[in-house]
Amino acid sequence: MSDFSEELIRSKTEDDKEESCVFSGTGMSFPWLQKHIGTVETGGKKEKDFAQTTSACLGFIQEALLKHQWQQAADYMHSYFQILEDSDTHKRQAAPEIIWKLGSEILFYHPKSSVETFNTFADRMKNIGVMNYLKISLQHALYLLHHGMLEDANRNLSHAETWRYGEKSSSQEVLINLIQAYKGLLQYYTWSKKKMELSTLDEDDYAYNTASQNMFDHSWKTSVNLRALIQTPGIWDPFVKSYVEMLEFYGDQDGAREVLTNYAYDEKFPSNPNAHIYLYNFLKREKAPREKLISVLKILYQIVPSHKLMLEFHRLLRKSEKEDHHKLGLEVLFGVLDFAGCTKNITAWKYLAKYLRQTLMGNHLAWVQEEWNSRKNWWPSFHFSSFWAKSDWKEDKALACEKALVAGLLLGKGCRYFRFISKQDDQVLRKKIKQIKKSVKKHSVVNPGL
Numbered sequence: 001m002s003d004f005s006e007e008l009i010r011s012k013t014e015d016d017k018e019e020s021c022v023f024s025g026t027g028m029s030f031p032w033l034q035k036h037i038g039t040v041e042t043g044g045k046k047e048k049d050f051a052q053t054t055s056a057c058l059g060f061i062q063e064a065l066l067k068h069q070w071q072q073a074a075d076y077m078h079s080y081f082q083i084l085e086d087s088d089t090h091k092r093q094a095a096p097e098i099i100w101k102l103g104s105e106i107l108f109y110h111p112k113s114s115v116e117t118f119n120t121f122a123d124r125m126k127n128i129g130v131m132n133y134l135k136i137s138l139q140h141a142l143y144l145l146h147h148g149m150l151e152d153a154n155r156n157l158s159h160a161e162t163w164r165y166g167e168k169s170s171s172q173e174v175l176i177n178l179i180q181a182y183k184g185l186l187q188y189y190t191w192s193k194k195k196m197e198l199s200t201l202d203e204d205d206y207a208y209n210t211a212s213q214n215m216f217d218h219s220w221k222t223s224v225n226l227r228a229l230i231q232t233p234g235i236w237d238p239f240v241k242s243y244v245e246m247l248e249f250y251g252d253q254d255g256a257r258e259v260l261t262n263y264a265y266d267e268k269f270p271s272n273p274n275a276h277i278y279l280y281n282f283l284k285r286e287k288a289p290r291e292k293l294i295s296v297l298k299i300l301y302q303i304v305p306s307h308k309l310m311l312e313f314h315r316l317l318r319k320s321e322k323e324d325h326h327k328l329g330l331e332v333l334f335g336v337l338d339f340a341g342c343t344k345n346i347t348a349w350k351y352l353a354k355y356l357r358q359t360l361m362g363n364h365l366a367w368v369q370e371e372w373n374s375r376k377n378w379w380p381s382f383h384f385s386s387f388w389a390k391s392d393w394k395e396d397k398a399l400a401c402e403k404a405l406v407a408g409l410l411l412g413k414g415c416r417y418f419r420f421i422s423k424q425d426d427q428v429l430r431k432k433i434k435q436i437k438k439s440v441k442k443h444s445v446v447n448p449g450l
Contacts (some may be wrong), residue, residue, distance in 0.1 A: 005294045013036065027051070038204055051091075054083045061102055070110040077103055084128070095130050104139065112327045113230035115147055119372060130165050134175040136165070142184060150186060157183040174232070181239050188226070188242040230259065233268040240278065248282075264296070276300040277309065290316055294325065301332060306339040311347055327367050334371045343383065349402035356409050360443045368445055372410055383407070384417035393421060395430055412446030413437075 003201035057080045064073035080102075083095040106384040107113045107121055122140040126133045135139070137160035160179045226243040230236045240263055247256040260282050264275040280296045297313040310332050317329035336342050359367055372379075384407040392400035404421035411418065422437055 002299060019374060030264055031156075036309055046377060051086070051088070051098065054080065054086065058083075058098075064101070065105060068109070070106055073106050074100070090286065093131075096125060096128050097135075099128075100132060100136055108143070115144075115149070126127060133163055133165065134160055134172060134179065136173065137180055138182065141179075145186075150189070151423075154186045157186070166242075171402060177229050181226060181236070184226040184229070185239065185242060188246070191246065230263065233266075233270070235270060235272055236263075237272075237274050237278075240275075244278070244282065253286065261425075264299075271303060273300055273303045273307065276303070277307075294320065298328075299336070305332070305335040306342055310336050311351065314351055314355075326359075327364070330355060331371060334375065337383070338375070344395065344396070344399065346399045346402060347397060349406060353402045353405040353409075355408060357439055357443055360409065360445070366444065372445070376410075380411060380415070384411065384415055386416045386420060387421035389417040393424060397426065399433050401429060401436060404433075407440060408436065408440030409444050410446075412444050414446075 046089045058078050061073050061076045061080060064070075064076060077099070081099065083099070084092060086095065103121055103125070106119070107118045119140075122136055122143075126136050126140075137156060140154040141156045141160075144150075144156060157179050161176065161183065226239050230240050230243060240259065244256045244259055247253075259277070260279040263269060263272075264279045269275070276296055276299050280293060280300070283292055283296060292311070294316050294379065297309060297316065300307060301310060301313060314329050314332045317325040317332065320326070333348060333355060336345070336348050337352065342348055356368065383403065389400065389404075392403060400421050404418050407415045408418040408422075413419070413422075418436075418440065422433060423434065426433070
């Protein structure tokens with residue numbers, strides 16, 4: 001199997017052709033296809049014969065891949081290489097990319113494949129499809145990274161970084177930026193390892209000063225690559241995180257803030273919740289004012305209302321002195337619990353139970369009604385059915401109690417969920433259930449008599 005990739009791309013000898021080939025009208029050979037493809041009706045058209053046969057071969061490759069029949073797919077790939085001699089210019093130009101995608105998939109999963117095999121295949125495909133040189137080089141480097149071969153990956157990226165074919169196109173520029181950025185990530189990895197080593201050294205040692213200088217050099221090289229990429233509109237999360245970490249380490253807080261602010265607010269960049277998360281975490285580390293933190297999380301709330309940071313957002317809003325923030329704090333909790341993935345979040349229910357009661361005690365019934373009116377037709381069955389009451393009580397009694405208080409405040413003591421929980425005789429939770437009944441009787445938005 002060590003010469004597998006060579007078998008994929010080598011030309012068939014005459015002996016091979018005589019033993020195991022199906023001949024097309026063009027004289028091209030397609031081994032292993034005789035039992036799958038019947039005699040092709042050429043009608044005197046050699047090109048049609050060739051196209052039908054290669055098309056059938058491609059179909060067999062795709063079917064084999066879907067069934068994870070890697071050896072069978074490899075056999076068909078051997079023949080499919082002859083698409084490179086297709087008389088159709090468009091097909092011939094598109095062929096190298098198709099062969100690379102299919103061949104690399106086979107070699108990645110084939111049980112007898114190896115890194116050496118993949119390397120041979122990748123290097124040959126770079127020469128066959130020069131227009132795909134950068135794409136193949138980048139994917140080849142990622143394959144090497146997957147196998148922990150960092151030095152080889154870096155060498156591969158360095159070669160690709162200096163490669164040019166014809167005039168530099170916009171697509172080539174984007175790929176070169178990506179290649180430089182991944183090279184920057186590798187340099188960041190080296191820098192990160194040195195940073196860990198630095199933390200174990202005495203600051204007065206010569207070794208500390210040497211390691212510190214090496215880190216500075218790596219930081220400069222890495223930042224050049226990463227800075228150029230993250231100025232291009234796109235989603236660059238790992239690159240931004242790495243770059244900001246280095247800026248912070250060297251004390252450039254203003255530079256880090258500028259990068260994160262641009263990444264989150266520049267309209268040229270696509271909407272990205274992570275950009276606002278990174279900015280929020282940075283500002284939190286800087287101990288920024290509460291108003292600034294709220295402004296960042298408000299945008300995240302609009303993008304992902306169920307994000308785990310929304311509970312932190314609620315706490316910030318609750319501590320604010322502005323009444324509209326207090327109102328938004330109630331909206332945020334309802335928004336979190338609209339999502340199925342949050343239905344078991346006891347912290348969210350605990351916050352809602354407490355804040356709902358406080359809101360009603362504070363004579364803000366209108367706030368509660370505004371949130372509840374859009375949910376009263378589906379929340380009862382979504383959260384407060386008899387089934388959920390029994391299930392929650394069995395799995396998590398503390399969660400059931402918090403939900404029971406919310407159910408009672410919103411639906412009254414006639415709510416099935418509240419009724420079931422309030423009838424439970426649990427020695428540990430007896431006092432808690434008694435308090436829930438009292439709160440519902442006093443503060444429910446529904447007439448207690450219903």
